[in-house]
Amino acid sequence: xxxxxxxxxxxxxxxxxxxxxxxxxxxxxxxxxxxxxxxxxxxxxxxxxxxxxxxxxxxxxxxxxxxxxxxxxxxxxxxxxxxxxxxxxxxxxxxxxxxxxxxxxxxxxxxxxxxxxxxxxxxxxxxxxxxxxxxxxxxxxxxxxxxxxxxxxxxxxxxxxxxxxxxxxxxxxxxxxxxxxxxxxxxxxxxxxxxxxxxxxxxxxxxxxxxxxxxxxxxxxxxxxxxxxxxxxxxxxxxxxxxxxxxxxxxxxxxxxxxxxxxxxxxxxxxxxxxxxxxxxxxxxxxxxxxxxxxxxxxxxxxxxxxxxxxxxxxxxxxxxxxxxxxxxxxxxxxxxxxxxxxxxxxxxxxxxxxxxxxxxxxxxxxxxxxxxxxxxxxxxxxxxxxxxxxxxxxxxxxxxxxxxxxxxxxxxxxxxxxxxxxxxxxxxxxxxxxxxxxxx
Amino acid sequence: xxxxxxxxxxxxxxxxxxxxxxxxxxxxxxxxxxxxxxxxxxxxxxxxxxxxxxxxxxxxxxxxxxxxxxxxxxxxxxxxxxxxxxxxxxxxxxxxxxxxxxxxxxxxxxxxxxxxxxxxxxxxxxxxxxxxxxxxxxxxxxxxxxxxxxxxxxxxxxxxxxxxxxxxxxxxxxxxxxxxxxxxxxxxxxxxxxxxxxxxxxxxxxxxxxxxxxxxxxxxxxxxxxxxxxxxxxxxxxxxxxxxxxxxxxxxxxxxxxxxxxxxxxxxxxxxxxxxxxxxxxxxxxxxxxxxxxxxxxxxxxxxxxxxxxxxxxxxxxxxxxxxxxxxxxxxxxxxxxxxxxxxxxxxxxxxxxxxxxxxxxxxxxxxxxxxxxxxxxxxxxxxxxxxxxxxxxxxxxxxxxxxxxxxxxxxxxxxxxxxxxxxxxxxxxxxxxxxxxxxxxxxxxxxxxxxxxxxxxxxxxxxxxxxxxxxxxxxxxxxxxxxxxxxxxxxxxxxxxxxxxxxxxxxxx
Numbered sequence: 001x002x003x004x005x006x007x008x009x010x011x012x013x014x015x016x017x018x019x020x021x022x023x024x025x026x027x028x029x030x031x032x033x034x035x036x037x038x039x040x041x042x043x044x045x046x047x048x049x050x051x052x053x054x055x056x057x058x059x060x061x062x063x064x065x066x067x068x069x070x071x072x073x074x075x076x077x078x079x080x081x082x083x084x085x086x087x088x089x090x091x092x093x094x095x096x097x098x099x100x101x102x103x104x105x106x107x108x109x110x111x112x113x114x115x116x117x118x119x120x121x122x123x124x125x126x127x128x129x130x131x132x133x134x135x136x137x138x139x140x141x142x143x144x145x146x147x148x149x150x151x152x153x154x155x156x157x158x159x160x161x162x163x164x165x166x167x168x169x170x171x172x173x174x175x176x177x178x179x180x181x182x183x184x185x186x187x188x189x190x191x192x193x194x195x196x197x198x199x200x201x202x203x204x205x206x207x208x209x210x211x212x213x214x215x216x217x218x219x220x221x222x223x224x225x226x227x228x229x230x231x232x233x234x235x236x237x238x239x240x241x242x243x244x245x246x247x248x249x250x251x252x253x254x255x256x257x258x259x260x261x262x263x264x265x266x267x268x269x270x271x272x273x274x275x276x277x278x279x280x281x282x283x284x285x286x287x288x289x290x291x292x293x294x295x296x297x298x299x300x301x302x303x304x305x306x307x308x309x310x311x312x313x314x315x316x317x318x319x320x321x322x323x324x325x326x327x328x329x330x331x332x333x334x335x336x337x338x339x340x341x342x343x344x345x346x347x348x349x350x351x352x353x354x355x356x357x358x359x360x361x362x363x364x365x366x367x368x369x370x371x372x373x374x375x376x377x378x379x380x381x382x383x384x385x386x387x388x389x390x391x392x393x394x395x396x397x398x399x400x401x402x403x404x405x406x407x408x409x410x411x412x413x414x415x416x417x418x419x420x421x422x423x424x425x426x427x428x429x430x431x432x433x434x435x436x437x438x439x440x441x
Numbered sequence: 442x443x444x445x446x447x448x449x450x451x452x453x454x455x456x457x458x459x460x461x462x463x464x465x466x467x468x469x470x471x472x473x474x475x476x477x478x479x480x481x482x483x484x485x486x487x488x489x490x491x492x493x494x495x496x497x498x499x500x501x502x503x504x505x506x507x508x509x510x511x512x513x514x515x516x517x518x519x520x521x522x523x524x525x526x527x528x529x530x531x532x533x534x535x536x537x538x539x540x541x542x543x544x545x546x547x548x549x550x551x552x553x554x555x556x557x558x559x560x561x562x563x564x565x566x567x568x569x570x571x572x573x574x575x576x577x578x579x580x581x582x583x584x585x586x587x588x589x590x591x592x593x594x595x596x597x598x599x600x601x602x603x604x605x606x607x608x609x610x611x612x613x614x615x616x617x618x619x620x621x622x623x624x625x626x627x628x629x630x631x632x633x634x635x636x637x638x639x640x641x642x643x644x645x646x647x648x649x650x651x652x653x654x655x656x657x658x659x660x661x662x663x664x665x666x667x668x669x670x671x672x673x674x675x676x677x678x679x680x681x682x683x684x685x686x687x688x689x690x691x692x693x694x695x696x697x698x699x700x701x702x703x704x705x706x707x708x709x710x711x712x713x714x715x716x717x718x719x720x721x722x723x724x725x726x727x728x729x730x731x732x733x734x735x736x737x738x739x740x741x742x743x744x745x746x747x748x749x750x751x752x753x754x755x756x757x758x759x760x761x762x763x764x765x766x767x768x769x770x771x772x773x774x775x776x777x778x779x780x781x782x783x784x785x786x787x788x789x790x791x792x793x794x795x796x797x798x799x800x801x802x803x804x805x806x807x808x809x810x811x812x813x814x815x816x817x818x819x820x821x822x823x824x825x826x827x828x829x830x831x832x833x834x835x836x837x838x839x840x841x842x843x844x845x846x847x848x849x850x851x852x853x854x855x856x857x858x859x860x861x862x863x864x865x866x867x868x869x870x871x872x873x874x875x876x877x878x879x880x881x882x883x884x885x886x887x888x889x890x891x892x893x894x895x896x897x898x899x900x901x902x903x904x905x906x907x908x909x910x911x912x913x914x915x916x917x918x919x920x921x922x923x924x925x926x927x928x929x930x931x932x933x934x935x936x937x938x939x940x941x942x943x944x945x946x947x948x949x950x951x
Contacts, residue, residue, distance in 0.1 A: 273838060
């Protein structure tokens with residue numbers, strides 16, 4: 001597939017990283033230095049030009065693209081580039097990135113002439129909302145319109161003995177779920193009945209949403225359901241998170257150091273309680289019982305502040321911390337600092353955009369562990385040699401089927417179930433094997 | 442080669458453009474004088490002399506023309522600054538205009554210029570406080586003039602001028618906002634002229650409807666006292682929340698049906714006309730259910746009516762339908778600042794008087810013809826207090842004040858707090874002045890009477906208690922008290938701030 005990318009920033013680079021092996025990429029940006037950095041790492045075409053110039057777009061060859069992605073950090077550039085690309089490349093799918101939720105709403109109402117609009121803020125908010133639903137998970141994702149949920153969990157001290165240190169064939173694993181992988185250090189185990197989960201392992205589970213919640217309470221018995229959160233930072237990301245969580249009936253408190261942003265958040269969310277404070281003042285944290293919130297979400301613009309505020313909040317008693325890591329490197333630092341979950345908005349956005357570049361049979365892809373693993377959602381072909389095969393007989397080649405969707409209904413297969421043509425398969429695989437897996441199905 | 446000389450003019454002392462103000466006041470007076478034509482057909486029909494009205498109209502229009510001519514070269518438009526003075530002067534002038542016919546025809550009771558001016562100011566400000574004691578002296582044409590001045594003042598003279606006059610040189614909406622009752626919260630998105638027209642169309646429509654309903658009672662023989670003349674006279678008194686009656690005993694003599702109609706229209710007159718326009722004319726009834734002020738207005742009216750009715754029944758002043766009707770009528774009358782009476786409440790026990798006294802501070806809705814503090818200000822102030830208490834505990838919490846879901850600008854909130862303080866201040870000063878004067882002249886006002894007299898004038902309600910009750914009059918008050926009341930009525934109708942602005946040094950000087 002020919003992919004035309006406008007914007008070579010962090011999102012653009014992540015997309016290039018994910019797509020450069022299988023697709024023919026052209027990257028356009030106004031800054032030569034960024035293009036050089038990308039060209040140095042990946043085998044892609046680069047073109048120095050302006051995304052808002054139709055001439056530049058045409059000259060860079062947007063007309064022959066199958067997929068056009070406008071993912072600069074500026075909404076207006078993406079909008080204009082998306083519109084022009086629509087005219088130049090009539091058959092192509094156009095995807096634009098925006099940080100303004102209003103554009104997403106316009107697009108949903110059919111008022112924007114592009115195929116897809118992806119908002120970093122909204123994707124981040126959805127990611128956080130999923131995490132809050134399954135608080136023990138490090139990462140979650142949903143497939144098949146939410147019928148299948150993917151969760152990545154850490155097995156830590158305090159996890160239930162029902163599943164820890166027991167051979168899996170004897171363990172009380174929640175119904176409708178499957179352990180896709182056990183990651184132990186650098187080793188990845190695609191588990192059989194004799195394997196067991198040990199403290200310190202990281203496991204990938206594919207199952208129904210209820211099963212994901214059950215796993216969450218097995219691995220973190222005191223986690224419970226989150227009904228009450230505090231969000232540090234009431235900017236665009238913080239507000240998007242607040243909006244999504246409030247819609248789910250979760251009670252939200254927000255803290256922002258800027259009087260103006262606090263005022264705007266207070267005006268936008270009548271149900272939220274908004275404070276104009278830095279969030280670093282121990283007296284304030286103590287007086288407002290910030291530590292009593294079940295979860296703290298740190299969505300300030302500065303990663304360092306997020307990390308510090310999260311640590312401080314933990315000192316004041318917040319059990320569960322989720323921090324926004326604007327820089328990819330902060331994810332590791334946050335983990336080191338004891339923050340429970342980190343979300344990188346640009347990574348989430350790139351992941352969302354990358355989905356559009358996959359095989360048309362492939363509905364969705366989720367990336368795990370810094371792209372070491374992928375979970376794919378693929379529709380099987382008539383010609384696949386696995387059709388008619390029972391799951392117990394399937395060979396294990398570094399990948400594992402977690403769920404199938406048949407006639408729109410999710411099924412969590414047992415050994416005797418048989419794969420049929422046209423089934424959608426939710427499959428866990430090492431990233432390197434992904435093309436082979438898609439080919440085989 | 443000559444150096445160009447910079448022309449520095451002489452120092453200008455005034456910050457406001459006085460000729461432009463005088464010019465605009467002149468124009469308004471010129472047209473205002475035409476209002477005196479209205480009672481002339483009544484005078485001719487009833488065989489009375491039309492002379493007082495001809496004189497009043499000629500004097501006012503003549504004065505207007507003189508003022509206009511004298512300042513012919515003035516600026517064509519007045520600014521925001523000048524607007525305050527225009528409004529203040531126009532209302533003083535209007536009261537004078539209204540008082541001219543009283544001097545001719547009002548008999549002994551209105552022969553003193555102060556008394557006539559009191560009656561004129563009371564009419565135009567829709568207060569309905571009267572110094573008339575002998576209603577037989579007031580003939581039909583003068584009676585309808587007295588009612589008509591209330592009706593003109595109700596929706597506002599300047600609002601009317603903007604609505605109907607072809608090329609009125611009125612600058613911004615400041616003028617209109619100074620005159621429209623209630624704080625300006627929602628931005629009017631329309632041109633001021635079309636807003637003014639809509640308000641007046643609805644106002645005229647409701648007045649016609651009420652007149653027809655009352656007159657039907659007379660025609661149908663249900664209420665023989667309700668002649669077409671009385672129907673019109675009382676509609677002119679109800680819709681602007683005025684309160685003047687042609688009867689010495691106010692609405693007491695009318696039938697129960699007529700009193701229910703009067704009470705209902707008093708309730709309507711105290712509601713927001715812009716809201717009613719959207720709800721009734723545009724047929725969007727849901728706007729009523731969504732409007733917080735309207736909800737509170739109705740809830741207050743219902744609760745207060747029920748309480749008053751219950752007390753009337755309890756004190757055995759009235760019972761059954763009469764208690765309910767009297768409770769509703771009196772509550773709505775005082776709350777909407779109309780001041781009409783279906784019973785002599787001055788004779789009621791102190792608890793009931795205190796209830797009515799408290800209602801004097803409620804007022805109608807913003808954008809109604811009612812006076813006083815108004816429901817929306819109470820509503821917003823209540824929210825401010827709740828926030829203050831919340832912030833005592835959590836100083837960092839940010840809570841925008843909302844009205845109907847939308848945040849209200851903090852400046853507006855502050856302005857409302859300032860208004861209420863000024864209102865209470867003006868009331869206290871007025872009450873003190875009246876109490877002192879009463880002590881000196883021996884007018885016989887008790888403590889509550891003095892407090893109520895000040896409140897009734899400032900809130901444009903009308904009757905007070907004691908000798909100045911609904912069936913009494915303010916005739917016995919000393920001149921100083923009457924002058925104080927005139928000032929309070931004027932200040933209250935313009936909602937204090939436009940007048941107080943005139944008292945600041947920076948208004949006049951740079």
